Amino acid sequence: MAFFSKQPAEPIPDVETKVWACSSEGCSCWMRADFSLQKEPQCPICKSSMNEEIRMLPELKS
Numbered sequence: 001m002a003f004f005s006k007q008p009a010e011p012i013p014d015v016e017t018k019v020w021a022c023s024s025e026g027c028s029c030w031m032r033a034d035f036s037l038q039k040e041p042q043c044p045i046c047k048s049s050m051n052e053e054i055r056m057l058p059e060l061k062s
Helices: none
Strands: 014-022 030-032 050-058
Antiparallel strands (some): 014 030
């Protein structure tokens, strides 16, 4: 019989990340700027304009 211990995962550090956030108060949609295909995207949910912001998000490793 084999026993496996699950090693604790290293915490992923949060980094300052540029995001696009919906300007509509009732919509909470946002996306990482690196994943946007447009220079100034519209909200994919409500079609409002989006504002550029900085958020602390987990770092994505490629």
